[in-house]
Structures are given as C-alpha cells and as structure tokens.
Amino acid sequence: MKKKVVIISLIILIIVAAVILLVVSKKDTSNTDKFYLDREYYNTEGKFMSINDTELESLIDYEKSFVVFTYLPYCTFSVPCDKVFASFMEKYGISFYEITYDDFAKTSSIETVKYAPSVIIYKDGKIVSYLDANEDDDLSKYQDEEMFENWMKEYISIK
Amino acid sequence: MKNKIWIIISGVLFVCTIILGIYAINIKGSSEKLSALPLPEVTGGERGLLGIDKNINESTIDEYLNRPDSVYRDMRMLKDPGNYEAIGGDSYLSGFIKGFEVVPYPLLTEVKGLPEAVGDSYTGKTLFTQNEDGTYTANYEESLEYLEYYFPKDKYIFLMCGGGGYAGMTKNLLVSLGWDENKIYDIGGYWYYNGENNVEVKKTIDGKTTYDFWKVPYHDIDFDELTEVK
Numbered sequence: 001m002k003k004k005v006v007i008i009s010l011i012i013l014i015i016v017a018a019v020i021l022l023v024v025s026k027k028d029t030s031n032t033d034k035f036y037l038d039r040e041y042y043n044t045e046g047k048f049m050s051i052n053d054t055e056l057e058s059l060i061d062y063e064k065s066f067v068v069f070t071y072l073p074y075c076t077f078s079v080p081c082d083k084v085f086a087s088f089m090e091k092y093g094i095s096f097y098e099i100t101y102d103d104f105a106k107t108s109s110i111e112t113v114k115y116a117p118s119v120i121i122y123k124d125g126k127i128v129s130y131l132d133a134n135e136d137d138d139l140s141k142y143q144d145e146e147m148f149e150n151w152m153k154e155y156i157s158i159k
Numbered sequence: 160m161k162n163k164i165w166i167i168i169s170g171v172l173f174v175c176t177i178i179l180g181i182y183a184i185n186i187k188g189s190s191e192k193l194s195a196l197p198l199p200e201v202t203g204g205e206r207g208l209l210g211i212d213k214n215i216n217e218s219t220i221d222e223y224l225n226r227p228d229s230v231y232r233d234m235r236m237l238k239d240p241g242n243y244e245a246i247g248g249d250s251y252l253s254g255f256i257k258g259f260e261v262v263p264y265p266l267l268t269e270v271k272g273l274p275e276a277v278g279d280s281y282t283g284k285t286l287f288t289q290n291e292d293g294t295y296t297a298n299y300e301e302s303l304e305y306l307e308y309y310f311p312k313d314k315y316i317f318l319m320c321g322g323g324g325y326a327g328m329t330k331n332l333l334v335s336l337g338w339d340e341n342k343i344y345d346i347g348g349y350w351y352y353n354g355e356n357n358v359e360v361k362k363t364i365d366g367k368t369t370y371d372f373w374k375v376p377y378h379d380i381d382f383d384e385l386t387e388v389k
Contacts, residue, residue: 072322136203
C-alpha cells in the first residue's frame with residue numbers, strides 16, 4: 001500500500017513539474033522584456049542596410065540582436081510602409097537591415113514570418129516579435145508612425 | 160455436392176463484383192462533382208489592402224486548380240521594364256503555377272504607384288486608360304472583347320501575380336467594367352507559393368541565369384492589329 005502511494009505521488013510530481021516547465025518555457029518564448037539591440041545599430045544615420053539570406057543566417061547564428069525589414073519589391077501600398085519605418089529609424093538614429101522577401105524565404109526565419117512586408121525584431125538571434133502582413137491588428141503599425149514607434153518601444157530600448 | 164458449392168461461391172463473388180463496380184462508379188461520379196466555392200473575402204492586414212483573398216490564396220490554391228468552371232490568370236509580364244533590380248527585385252517571371260496563363264496587367268491599363276527607384280513599368284499602348292474618377296475608357300474597339308475572352312464572365316476567375324498587387328488591380332478593372340466581384344478571386348502572389356504545381360522558369364547553371372519562357376502560356380497583345388477608338 002505504501003509503495004503504491006509513493007509511486008502515485010511521484011507520478012503526480014512529475015506531471016506537475018512538466019506543466020510548470022511548459023508554462024515557464026512558453027513564457028520565455030514570448031519574452032516581452034525590453035532589451036537593447038546590439039550597440040552598432042544605435043547612434044547611426046538611421047538607414048536601411050541591405051543584406052542577403054547568408055548574411056541574415058549569419059546574424060542569427062551569432063545570436064545578434066537587431067531589426068530586419070523584409071519586403072516584396074513589386075507591390076506598393078497606399079501608405080508606403082518603408083517610409084513609416086524610415087521615419088522611426090531617422091528619429092532615433094537606429095539602423096535596420098533590409099532584405100528582399102525572395103532572400104528572406106531562403107532563411108530559417110521563414111518558418112515564423114510567412115509574408116512580406118514585415119519588420120522582425122531579433123533578440124540573441126531569436127525572433128521576439130514581428131509585424132504580420134496578414135493581420136488586421138498590425139495594419140496600423142505599417143501605416144502610422146506613432147503606432148509603429150509604440151510597438152517598437154514595447155520591445156527595444158531607445159538609447 | 161462439391162460442384163454446387165463452387166457454383167454458389169462463384170455466384171456470390173460475381174454479385175459482389177457487380178456491387179463493388181457500381182459503388183466504385185458512383186464514388187468516381189461524386190468526386191467529379193465540383194465543390195462550391197466560398198464567396199471572395201479579403202484577408203486582413205497589409206495583404207488585405209491588395210485585395211488578397213482570405214480563403215483562396217497561395218497556401219490553398221492547389222485545392223481549387225483545374226476546375227472546368229474557372230479560368231486562372233497570372234497578371235505579370237515575362238520581363239517587366241521597371242528596374243526592380245534597383246530595389247532588390249527580379250524583373251523577370253521566374254516561375255508560375257501550373258494551370259495559370261499569363262495575361263500581363265500592364266497591357267490592360269497603366270500601372271501607377273511604383274516605387275521611385277523602379278521608375279516606370281511598361282509605358283506602351285494599353286487596352287484601357289484609367290480616368291481620374293476611377294472609371295476606364297477603352298482605347299480600342301476590341302478592348303472589351305479581349306477582356307471577355309480571357310476573363311469570361313460566366314466563369315470563376317482566379318488572379319495572381321508576384322505579390323498580389325497586379326491581381327488586385329485587375330479585379331478592380333474588371334469589376335469597374337461590369338464583372339461580378341463575387342466570381343473573381345485575388346489569390347495573391349507567386350512569391351508565397353509553396354505548393355505542388357510550381358513550374359520553374361528561371362535556371363542558374365554555373366553562375367549563368369536563363370529563363371525558360373517557352374514553358375509559360377503567355378498571351379501578348381499585338382496592338383497594331385487592333386482598331387483604335389477615335
């Protein structure tokens with residue numbers, strides 16, 4: 001009888017531990033704590049820097065913290081979102097990378113970010129947030145400078 | 160006695176075969192019946208601004224190909240005169256979805272709103288001119304007939320391009336000229352397509368890039384053969 005109680009208790013403990021681990025790991029993934037990008041992206045002219053798929057994978061492999069804008073060269077919108085993003089960059093002297101969607105789709109990040117245009121925030125080589133071109137909730141962040149700035153400031157610290 | 164048993168078994172097998180055959184024919188028949196299409200519904204976000212459909216798009220189009228009640232049109236040019244390389248793009252049609260036929264949107268009406276770095280796309284003759292109030296004027300007597308031929312009003316029309324932009328503009332053009340908006344789907348762009356019906360046109364061998372345009376079902380317009388509206 002004692003043995004049965006011990007075994008059952010152990011099983012319950014394992015289940016509880018697993019649930020806690022699951023919850024904690026989910027929390028870690030979402031990670032909404034503000035952070036600094038790598039220092040080379042601050043105090044700049046606030047311009048886009050073009051990269052290709054190999055260079056993006058390299059940044060990810062080196063666990064850099066940076067921002068990428070991926071775009072389709074063919075489609076224009078009533079409000080050009082790159083100008084919204086550029087306005088933020090110039091205001092705070094922060095540089096973003098830019099990569100064509102064609103190249104972006106060759107990287108591991110395509111598993112998370114399916115559509116362009118998008119701005120993707122990386123922390124230590126991992127995606128912490130991005131703008132989804134398919135979501136109404138993100139539409140205003142593409143078109144309004146203040147909304148975009150508010151979203152960026154949720155994640156990154158502005159020096 | 161043995162013979163009787165064999166006769167009975169053979170008879171039962173024969174009847175079973177007949178029944179299975181009838182069943183198989185019915186299954187085949189029912190699978191050939193076309194499923195109803197969902198009404199066009201624009202997706203959310205930035206893609207929604209281009210008019211891309213929520214339900215029938217790059218990730219689901221394979222389920223809707225080869226329908227006899229539909230036509231499939233890719234609105235890109237084989238080589239777009241715009242300098243897309245200036246913004247990291249590719250001016251060439253590098254691939255398409257099998258079943259789609261290319262009918263270039265820039266030949267239908269003027270392309271507006273391209274990024275400055277790209278410059279102008281095709282600036283030659285077009286079937287229609289867009290007026291300031293958003294309506295269209297035919298430049299040729301055959302303009303409407305051309306559209307009715309390649310975009311028949313009695314069919315469902317699936318449109319695509321590189322990113323969904325030209326496709327959306329085409330839908331606007333057709334609806335403006337009297338097409339039923341509920342029969343036209345902007346399914347988005349080739350750049351997002353990862354399905355089973357991809358046809359590669361661009362080839363890069365030993366660093367040299369070529370394009371197998373001969374694979375592309377392409378419909379050009381010879382404007383010299385058309386009658387200009389005076």
